[in-house]
Amino acid sequence: MSELRLKLLVWAALLLLGSLLALLGLRGLGELFRTAQQASTLEQALNLIxxxxxxxxxxxxxxxxxxxxxxxxxxxxxxxxxxxxxxxxxxxxxxxxxxxxxxxxxxxxxxxxxxxxxxxxxxxxxxxxxxxxxxxxxxxxxxxxxxxxxxxxxxxxxxxxxxxxxxxxxxxxxxxxxxxxxxxxxxxxxxLPARLLPVSTAGVRGVNYQPRSHPFDLFGPGYEPREVLSDMRIGRMLGLGTWRVFVPYPPPPGYRQRLESFLSLAQDQQVRVVVTLLDGYTRYRFEDFPKVFAHLEELAPLLRHPAVWLVDAKNEPDRDYARAGQELVIEFLRAWSRALRYYSAKPITVGFIEPHPALVPELEVLSFHHYGTPAQLERRIEGFMKHQKPLLLEEFGFHTQRNKLPDPHSELEQAHHYQQVLQFTHRYNLGWLAWTLYDFDRGAMPGGRAVERHLGLLRADGTPKPVVQVLAGQPAPPLGWSERLGKWLVFWPLLLLGMGLLLGWRLWLTRRAA
The missing domain is CATH 3.10.450.50 (Nuclear Transport Factor 2; Chain: A,)
Known part of the structure; x- marks a missing residue:
């Protein structure tokens, strides 16, 4: 009997011990689960950003x-x-x-x-x-x-x-x-206040510069100081004392040293420079400001260079309205232009196609681009004068691609176009920058546009076009019969060809019916 009681006590003790161990195990698993859940929640919180x-x-x-x-x-x-x-x-x-x-x-x-x-x-x-x-x-x-x-x-x-x-x-x-x-x-x-600096664009005559050897990549690995120096001397002979250049973003390695070289050459040649920033940047995200401003801090000493006349915050941002949203683009540029003023101490502009009224108060110079007719240019100038800002025709030009259908142009037409445009700039006392110094026979053109190769004042071999006479203050050479007829030379052959095809088709239908 005593032996049976002992066995029962042993089994009861084992059962009690097992229960306790099970309870402790369940509690441990619960604690482990709770800890894991807390860790997961913390990890989610840490990763919310x-x-x-x-x-x-x-x-x-x-x-x-x-x-x-x-x-x-x-x-x-x-x-x-x-x-x-x-x-x-x-x-x-x-x-x-x-x-x-x-x-x-x-x-x-x-x-x-x-x-x-x-x-x-x-x-x-x-x-x-x-x-x-x-x-x-x-x-x-x-x-x-x-x-x-x-x-x-x-x-x-x-x-x-x-x-x-x-x-x-x-x-x-x-x-x-x-x-x-x-x-x-x-x-x-x-x-940062929008404090403005006094500046005048009267008498500004210049050019948007792209080198012949590597167009649209001035500050890339192909930068050649001797080519730049030669071009500056040619530009000075043409009376082009202000040059506009583009700093790409993100910047290529070594760009800062090349820009410094360019500005030193410009100072030696008494050329004033418009430095256009963030070329190629289209996101307009405030989240990018840390990286964009790191780039600006690196550039700051050069933006204070004596050769820099004007800082252009962005080239043609209105092309990016559809992608980034107009409101965001303008707010980004408002903050960006104020930061440029803090770092550069130079007048600020933005290279708009059509300046946005909300940003005009932030700028010393109201820049705009025009590739339309001279008559349209006069109307635009009169409209911009209401802002009471110095005006800069920052880009204008006229292509000379004779086989560009349905709108071919000749070099003589380019000369007459410039003559009319410069009459308006003189009448309204505003500065101008032509696009561009050379025609290009190499390199990729923006958007694959062939006319970009034929907008120069000089041909790709460096010889002058008739427009150079206009820059020298002489009248443009008389237009020939082909320029006077203009688009009719294209329209009439196409019209006659269309009529011939239509007539042939009617004759074929008549014979088939017979």
Whole structure:
């Protein structure tokens, strides 16, 4: 009996122990599942910014203030990483209103401020060029205080673009292995004003320059200073003292050295330069500002070069309205032109086909492009004069491709076109830049347009066209009988051919019916 009771007690103990182990196992699995779920939620929160990433770019630490002890390099790296991630998440919140990820980077009063951003008007906010200066590092290694001066751009449908430099005082604490912003305070904010510089375009005579050896790639690997110098001397003999050039974006390697060489040659030859930026850029995304401004900072010393007369923010942005949206293009250019003014201290223009009224107040010079008739040009000039800005006919030209059907032109027609255009520019006292110095017998043309090869003042072999006489102040040579008849030489043969085909078809139908 005692042996049976002992066995029962053993089995009961084993059963109780098994139950306890099962309960502990289930609790452990539950805890493991809960931990995994929390990790998944945290990972989702940390990755919320990925669909619309607006990376602030490089962060720079300025020399520290005197502190109780130095900040270890690995701690500085941790703070740098977590602080930039916090700004990325803040940009994402401003764009989407989604605030879930903010708690991963903000706590206390800073979190309350960050959450308010999700309740405001949606739009794009991006910041860059963060410059941090350490003021305090706690002995326990878990608290730092620093100031941060950075640039930011903000735009929404409810308000125009805002570009400013801001300084914050920030306190970050180490929580569970991550640095979070607990407190911050705005110390200073400096919006960029649209201050305008005095400038005149009267008497400006110039050209849009593309080299013969590698057209539409001036600052690429084929850049040749001797060719540029020769062309500048030729341009000066033609009375073309202002040259417009294009800096591509993204820029090719070595472009900065080539642009510096070009500007030095221009200064030696007493040629003034219009530098057109962001050539080829069509996105107009505020999220691109960190990279675009890094490019601008690299260019800034050259934009202050004595040879630079005018900075052109963008070439023909109105061609991009359909792709990027007119409102976004204008707001991007508004912020971009103010930043250019800050970095270059030179007058600003935009190479519009048709200037947009909303951007006119931001510009010193109102530039426009015209490839229509001289009569149309006069009407456009009179319309633009209401803005009371110096006017620049930044592009105009006339092709000389004789086999361009149904609109062939000759070199004599080009000379007469220039003669009429320059009469209007003289009458209204505005500057002009012709397109372009040379015809091109090599290289790819924009959009594959063949007429781009025949818009030069000089032929591809360097010999002058009759239009050079007009530039020298002489009358254009008389038009020949072929120019006077013009399109009739094309129209009548086509008409007669069509009538002959129609008559032949009627005769064939008549015979077949018989």
């Amino acid at each position: 990925e669909p619309r990433r607006a990376a602030p770019g490089r962060l720079e630490w300025l020399p520290d203030d005197p502190t109780p002890r130095p900040l270890e390099p690995f701690r500085r790296d941790e703070i740098t990483s977590d602080y930039l991630l916090a700004h990325e998440e803040l940009s994402h919140t401003h764009f989407t209103g989604e605030t879930t990820g903010l708690r991963s980077y903000f706590q206390s009063g800073a979190l309350e401020d960050a959450l308010l951003m999700g309740q405001g008007p949606s739009g794009v906010m991006v910041d860059w060029k963060h410059r941090l200066r350490l003021h305090f590092y706690a002995p326990d290694g878990a608290t730092v205080a620093f100031s941060d001066t950075y640039w930011y751009a903000q735009v929404s449908r409810q308000s125009p673009a805002r570009l400013a430099e801001r300084t914050l005082e920030v306190v970050m604490q180490l929580d569970d292995g991550n640095w979070r912003i607990h407190h911050w305070r705005l110390l200073q904010e400096r919006p």
